[in-house]
Amino acid sequence: MEASLAVCILAALLAMGACLQCEVCDGPGTSCTGDLQTCLDGQDSCGVALTEMTWAGMKTQTVLKGCVTSSQCRSGPVSVNFGNGMEIRTRFTCCVGDACRTTTVTVPPADTKPNGRSCRGCYVLNAGQCNEQTIACTGPETQCIDVAGTVTISGSQMQTVMKGCASESMCADIKVGSGTFAGISGDLTTAKCTAASGAAGMTPGPAGLLLPALAGLLLLKLLS
Numbered sequence: 001m002e003a004s005l006a007v008c009i010l011a012a013l014l015a016m017g018a019c020l021q022c023e024v025c026d027g028p029g030t031s032c033t034g035d036l037q038t039c040l041d042g043q044d045s046c047g048v049a050l051t052e053m054t055w056a057g058m059k060t061q062t063v064l065k066g067c068v069t070s071s072q073c074r075s076g077p078v079s080v081n082f083g084n085g086m087e088i089r090t091r092f093t094c095c096v097g098d099a100c101r102t103t104t105v106t107v108p109p110a111d112t113k114p115n116g117r118s119c120r121g122c123y124v125l126n127a128g129q130c131n132e133q134t135i136a137c138t139g140p141e142t143q144c145i146d147v148a149g150t151v152t153i154s155g156s157q158m159q160t161v162m163k164g165c166a167s168e169s170m171c172a173d174i175k176v177g178s179g180t181f182a183g184i185s186g187d188l189t190t191a192k193c194t195a196a197s198g199a200a201g202m203t204p205g206p207a208g209l210l211l212p213a214l215a216g217l218l219l220l221k222l223l224s
Contacts, residue, residue, distance in 0.1 A: 020038070020043065020044060020045075020046070020067070021036040021037060021038050021039065022037060022039055022043075022045075022046035022047075022065065022066060022067045022100060023035070023036055023037075023046065023065050023100050023101060024036075024037045024067070025063075025064075026062065026063065026064045026065070026184070027062070028061065028062055029061055029062075029063065030061055030063055030104065030105070030106075032063050032064075034065065037066075037067070039067035040067065042069055043067040043068060043069055044069060044070050045067075045068050045069065045070050045073055045096060046066070046067060046068070046094065046095050046097075047064075047065065047066055047067070047068035047072060047073065047092060047093070048063065048064070048065050048092070048093050048094070048100060048103050049063070049064045049065075049090055049092045050062075050063050050091050050106070051064070051089070051090040051107070052088070052089045052107045053086075053087070054085070054087040054088075055085060056085045057085065063105070064184070065100060068094065070094070072094075073092075073093070073094035075169055076167075076169035077089065077090065077091050077092075077108055077140075077169060078090040078091075078166075078167055078170045079110070079111075079138075079141055079167040079170070080141070080145065080162075080164055080166045080167070080170055081121065081135060081137065081138065081141060081164050081166075082121050082122060082135075082162060082163065082164035083121035083122060083123075083133055083135040083164055084121075084122070084123075084133075086123055086164075087110070089107050089110060090107070091106060091107045091108065092105075093105050110139070111138060111139025111140065112138050113138055113139060114138055115137055115138060115140075115141065115142070116197075117136075117141070117142060117165070117197050118134050118135060118136055118137060118165075118196060118197055119134070119135060119137060119143075119145075119163070119196050120132040120133070120134060120144065120163055120164075121133060121134075121163050121165065122163050122164070123160075123161065123162045123163070123164070124160065125158050125159070126158045126159055126160075127159055127161065128148070128159050129161060130161045130163070132163060135164060135165060136165075137196050138165070139167075140167040140168070140169075141166055141196070142168060142196055143166045143167070143168055143170070143193040143194070143196055144164070144165065144166070144193065144194050144195070144196050145162065145163065145164060145165075145166040145170060145171065145192075145193050146162075146190060146191075146192050146193075146194070147160075147161070147162045147163070147190060148160065148161045148162075148189055148190040149186055149187050149189045149190065149191075150186070150187050151184065151185070151186045151187075152184075152185045152186075152187075153184045153185075165196060166193065170193075171193035
């Protein structure tokens with residue numbers, strides 16, 4: 001901690017700036033506590049993501065906190081359906097400093113009404129391909145997502161493939177390459193969205209934040 005503060009002080013003197021520190025943690029439920037960590041250059045906000053995962057009728061909530069860029073703070077609620085009873089919904093918010101220790105996030109109620117669109121869906125861990133099936137999209141899910149790569153959490157690395165229906169807010173947060181949030185890192189070799197039937201196309205954006213975290217949550221579920 002003293003070394004981190006020294007680096008911040010030196011950076012402030014040299015560049016007329018200040019180092020941001022954010023609480024970094026993850027855990028079940030709606031809150032977690034962790035150590036303050038100095039953010040990288042360009043990370044000017046602290047992010048809190050609450051994810052509700054439904055798997056075979058069982059619902060669990062997980063919270064993640066970490067350093068983000070202010071552009072990532074504009075991410076809207078995320079809804080993804082992979083089929084076979086696997087659904088993920090996430091709400092993301094930003095804060096700075098001590099406010100992040102008390103910031104609360106809620107996930108909006110699920111919109112389960114079919115919207116007439118469909119995608120090929122599946123998910124798998126520790127494999128390079130999965131068995132696709134056609135799934136019906138619901139609510140705001142107007143895009144078909146296709147993601148593949150590796151995820152590393154707590155020293156465990158696994159391949160993952162994730163395909164299904166997704167909201168446009170999810171597609172604005174994916175890209176090929178590496179990303180890290182709250183200690184969960186992902187290296188995506190495939191990351192694209194295409195329009196579900198009857199929807200307009202969506203070009204993947206530059207944020208690259210939530211996909212590593214969501215894939216890491218699947219890995220956590222598998223290892224628990």
